Amino acid sequence: MRLVFAGTPEVALPSLEAIIGSHHELVGVVTRPDAPAGRGRTLQPSPVARRAGEVGVPVLTPAHPREAGFQAALRDLAPDCCPVVAYGALVPRSALEIPRLGWVNLHFSCLPAWRGAAPVQRALWAGDEVTGATTFRLVEELDAGPTFGVMTERIRPEDTAGDLLARLAEGGAGLLLATLDGLADGTVEARPQPEEGLSWAPKITVAQAAVDWSRPALAIDHQVRACTPAPGAWSTWAGERLKLGPVRVDPDRESLPPGELAATKQAVHVGTATQPVRLGLVQPCGRRPMAAADWARGVRAGAGARLGEGRPDDPR
Incomplete structure (x- = not known):
């Protein structure tokens, strides 16, 4: 043809x-x-x-x-x-x-x-x-x-x-x-789509890619992977956008309040409505992607620090 x-x-x-x-x-x-x-x-x-x-x-x-x-x-x-x-x-x-x-x-x-x-x-x-x-x-x-x-x-x-x-x-x-x-x-024939099972897939906007840490860990995992590589899942830190790579649900960690960080030399966990998730790569505004533990050391994310507070244009 x-x-x-x-x-x-x-x-x-x-x-x-x-x-x-x-x-x-x-x-x-x-x-x-x-x-x-x-x-x-x-x-x-x-x-x-x-x-x-x-x-x-x-x-x-x-x-x-x-x-x-x-x-x-x-x-x-x-x-x-x-x-x-x-x-x-x-x-x-x-x-x-x-x-x-x-x-x-x-x-x-x-x-x-x-x-x-x-x-x-x-x-x-x-x-x-x-x-x-x-x-x-x-x-x-x-x-x-x-x-x-x-x-x-x-x-x-x-x-x-x-x-x-x-x-x-x-x-x-x-x-x-x-x-x-x-x-x-002439060996294939078009068949009408079934009426049942219809669902819609509109484009995901940057605003929709913002992570709500009060949701369950598995839902957050699905959202972040769905938004990788585009438009990129994100949260906020110190009033600026922090882009998130895929996370990992960690059922063995003690629970944390939604959005609260627990950082060690090797890992950074964030609280959700269920189990904490372990952050993978993160990308601060204007920087290259980096390991979450390296980012946390650089910003001195101490006890009680939280992601998701304020908006990217909010200086708080």
Whole structure:
């Protein structure tokens, strides 16, 4: 088949590589426009755009896929199908109707669970034990199209959103290619999503990533791992934001009041509504990540010191 791939970030690269190495003909790539990146905030092409350039595939970067010029260029490429992985923009009906076999999206959940922008993060935050990836036909309604195939993946106890997404991206690439192969030879059929089991996965904001130490330890563990690496879980110390890496629930420690620190040379524990959690890496504002014990020594976190008091703009 003639394919035009739509995707933007690194998580889309395994699927792009699978298509490049397949017997299908990759005739173009659609990706988001160049965006500021790095310390200098200079405009940089997306990871998908860079890889397409390396293999000499034409790249389309519309500000929005509803643009008439983009749709004309897509028609000129005459794709049979447009596979999509984390493109980052809603595709209007006028563009959806251009390829004869439609747009096939790889979504990182077992639909209809976790429709939306942050399915991996929301699955971790909810404490799900299993998630997966689904291929489905793109429609105007968000993540609601009929499905072609699904794979499942066990969520490991120490998975971060970054860890889990990386595995799903690799496994999902094979699922997407198998779906495309099936569409080409007529052996796969789209099936409507079931009505039961629907849940939503909106993007997690920086404000939502703030840790509430009055919650149970396991819930905090889920939240921090769900927010790693982005947007990054955080608390406050001395009126400034302190970014938190994954924590570890420690049932053998004596209980502490929520937010209260217990620091030794080797470890820093924080009280929750249940068992304390042991901090891993922390990142003070304007500094690099460091071991929590090193941070605590530097700020002289003595007896009774607490995290989470005040707001980042509060000098207390």
